């Protein structure tokens with residue numbers, strides 16, 4: 001579903017992403033972890049075409065990632081939600097529904113807005129929404145087209161506890177429905193139970209990419225050590 005080969009992204013002379021390669025098979029859920037500045041957001045932004053890559057090849061469903069065919073396959077939830085100042089919550093849904101030709105969009109949009117407590121905010125303008133509400137709108141917009149592949153960059157940031165709980169539940173449901181998910185997060189427990197694989201980045205490199213149990217055995221962690229213990233061990237400065 002996703003193939004990244006030799007991705008390099010430089011900001012000026014600095015390599016933010018340092019020649020990384022990885023794949024996501026259809027139906028896989030992969031947790032992308034790493035300390036601040038590791039290159040997680042840069043990697044995602046290059047994949048979804050928001051940043052121009054310096055080098056490398058990225059294929060989505062076998063199509064170049066910048067092609068329309070690729071864009072039809074995925075949704076992206078950015079680390080900072082961008083909403084349109086002058087569209088209401090409902091108009092955001094309508095805009096996405098029309099762009100992605102979503103059937104029966106009103107019922108689907110109502111369900112997502114209800115789940116994220118946005119029903120009574122549906123006529124509020126984007127510019128009048130709180131940070132958490134913007135994040136909720138961003139998530140609803142990404143879920144509405146029901147894409148095969150979802151990129152979540154720090155989806156829990158700014159969400160209230162109920163929305164965090166719902167989002168974890170949605171991850172589980174999406175996984176059960178065979179969706180492919182790449183989720184970057186610092187809330188390690190939010191991916192520990194659902195991720196088929198964990199990818200750990202540090203200084204622009206992938207320093208671990210395997211199932212949790214394989215990572216534990218590779219790095220001689222004990223069976224009862226958590227993903228958090230493993231993460232801290234792998235990313236500690238020498």
Ligand SMILES: Nc1ncnc2c1ncn2[C@@H]1O[C@H](COP(=O)(O)OP(=O)(O)OP(=O)(O)O)[C@@H](O)[C@H]1O
Nearest residue numbers: 011015016034035036037038039040041042043079
């Ligand atoms: N627009 C930019 N211009 C210059 N350098 C940047 C820019 N954006 C990111 N960087 C640098 O690229 C590196 C990777 O940043 P990135 O935002 O991808 O990390 P991250 O893993 O997502 O971090 P965080 O967990 O803090 O969100 C960092 O060293 C950062 O300072």
